[in-house]
Amino acid sequence: DAKTTQPPSMDCAEGRAANLPCNHSTISGNEYVYWYRQIHSQGPQYIIHGLKNNETNEMASLIITEDRKSSTLILPHATLRDTAVYYCIVRTYGQNFVFGPGTRLSVLP
Amino acid sequence: GAVVSQHPSRVICKSGTSVKIECRSLDFQATTMFWYRQFPKQSLMLMATSNEGSKATYEQGVEKDKFLINHASLTLSTLTVTSAHPEDSSFYICSARSPRTHGYTQYFGPGTRLTVL
Numbered sequence: 001d002a003k004t005t006q007p008p009s010m011d012c013a014e015g016r017a018a019n020l021p022c023n024h025s026t027i028s029g030n031e032y033v034y035w036y037r038q039i040h041s042q043g044p045q046y047i048i049h050g051l052k053n054n055e056t057n058e059m060a061s062l063i064i065t066e067d068r069k070s071s072t073l074i075l076p077h078a079t080l081r082d083t084a085v086y087y088c089i090v091r092t093y094g095q096n097f098v099f100g101p102g103t104r105l106s107v108l109p
Numbered sequence: 110g111a112v113v114s115q116h117p118s119r120v121i122c123k124s125g126t127s128v129k130i131e132c133r134s135l136d137f138q139a140t141t142m143f144w145y146r147q148f149p150k151q152s153l154m155l156m157a158t159s160n161e162g163s164k165a166t167y168e169q170g171v172e173k174d175k176f177l178i179n180h181a182s183l184t185l186s187t188l189t190v191t192s193a194h195p196e197d198s199s200f201y202i203c204s205a206r207s208p209r210t211h212g213y214t215q216y217f218g219p220g221t222r223l224t225v226l
Contacts, residue, residue: 032212034214036217038153041200041220041222042219042220043113043115043202043204043217043218043219043220044153044202044204044217045217046111046214046215046216046217049212049214087152093209093212093213094213096143096155096158097143097155097204097215098155099145099152099153099154100152101152102152
């Protein structure tokens with residue numbers, strides 16, 4: 001079973017920041033937080049991952065709370081092409097990825 | 110991100126035939142690869158874990174004799190759906206795990222849509 005809880009859907013206006021929350025209250029000390037997204041009829045795309053420090057790359061920023069029980073994926077300037085299902089997954093190195101239902105983000109013009 | 114390819118991207122076959130799907134890791138050698146299945150409006154479900162040079166490990170409820178997996182090299186895994194039936198119609202996605210030095214991150218292929226008539 002997935003160890004995370006995400007809202008089923010969110011809307012965001014094009015050009016604005018999209019903030020996608022994820023709760024992982026039972027996360028253990030050696031589990032990382034991963035984010036993937038799946039655009040319709042494609043395979044999941046890796047976005048970012050982190051352990052406890054905030055992370056940023058060319059796609060997004062990952063903010064992890066100090067107690068690590070929740071995190072937020074930030075897409076700074078959402079575009080229509082960011083419309084997808086976003087999956088938040090926690091796992092240790094070497095564990096399989098277990099996908100929950102994710103958050104369906106709709107970026108609106 | 111790393112590139113994982115799948116072939117074919119789409120296949121239509123008759124009931125009772127077998128279909129082979131190839132998954133290639135193009136950017137790194139993958140000792141472990143995974144096969145997932147996704148039905149419409151559902152999330153990905155892990156079918157099996159494939160380790161290079163050894164037998165695949167199947168998830169509960171997945172028939173190993175129906176879904177044959179071969180991981181003959183560090184860059185290639187194949188999934189063969191034997192005696193396909195309409196209920197096997199689905200979106201099949203493979204994934205390759207990067208080496209430990211790259212964080213064991215999984216990279217996914219573009220998927221193969223199988224339609225069994």
